[in-house]
Amino acid sequence: MSARRIAATSSEPSFVPVPPALPNPVPTAPIARIMILCPATNDPIPTGLEAEVASWQDRSLSYNRVFCPSCKETHYWNKGQAWLENRQAS
């Protein structure tokens, strides 16, 4: 039995197998609907806009308009009146 000799080939470039490129997974940032309170009926209504939860604090929203499904009026709202819907609640 002859001991197998492992040649030291440190001078040769080593080929590191490159893993196949996976399709870039889209980061699933949580998105929530922006809600406001109808001033007429006090119902929470969706503004039709959505926002990333993570960047909500940094967003500036002002003078937005929404047709209210609750009282059938158009409301103007800004960020101070709005909040993100909590989708955890079922």
Ligand SMILES: [Zn+2]
């Ligand atoms: Zn309304």
